[in-house]
Amino acid sequence: MLTTLYVVRHAHTIYTPDEQNRTLSEKGYNDAKIVQTLLADEKIDTYISSPYRRAWETIVSDASTAMLDERLRERQVAAxxxxxxxxxxDRLWSQEEYAFPGGESNKNARARGLTAFQDILASYPGKRVAIGTHGNLMVLTMGHYDNQFDYTFWKQLPMPAIWKLTFDGQQYLRAESVSIRK
Structure with a gap:
């Protein structure tokens, strides 16, 4: 039974140090409308998102229509x-186990994301699931399945971005970029 994860990096934001409530920019809101239409056309069964506003705002217009999962939040770089x-x-991606004070290593962030993906796959077999998340966590987690998802890939990843991952049970089969029509 094939399960499809549509892994979505959030749209462009207005930077503030408030990670939880940082909102999308005007461009981000416009791109989010495109993403939401595209996901609706893909007949998504379930929406799951980081609790950070910019992530859920990219995949749904109202947080109450998505399940929020703390494990999908962005990696904590430092306190x-x-x-x-x-x-x-550069340092975090070159030293897998290094963490700044109060921060999270690549190894720990990847493990958190991987646990979330595995639980989603177990809970929604045969379904189409949209996952709203963040660039670092997205690439670290997808990199577990496919080595094309690495630091170089992360550095060129646009906001927003959608990758369609197909699984047979927990077995990764393939990844495809989903074009965001603009």
């Missing part, structure tokens, strides 16, 4: 905002 974000990413 406080880092001064050199790109330098921090």
């Amino acid at each position: 406080d905002p880092v001064k050199d974000f790109q330098g921090a990413m």
Whole structure:
């Protein structure tokens, strides 16, 4: 029985340090409407999202129409905002087990995302599930299944982005990029 996960990186945001409530920008809202229409056309059975507003706003217009799963939140880089974000990413992606104080290593973030994906696959066999999440967690988790999803891939991943992953039970079969018509 094939299960399809539509893994969605959130649309463009207005940056604030408030991770939980950061909202989409005007461009992000426009792109989210396109994503939501596309997902409706794909006949999604279930919507599951990070509890961060920008993630659920990208896949649904109202948080009450999605199940929120804390495991799908973005990885915590550090306890406080880092001064050199790109330098921090270089270090985290080159040292699998390294974590800044109060932050999360690639290894730990991937394990969290993988547990969420495995639970979703077990709970919704044969269904089409949209997953609203974030770039780092998305690529780290998908990288468990397919090594094309790596740091280089993450650096060029647009906002929003949709990848369609097909599974037979827990067995990964393939990934396809879903074009977002603009």
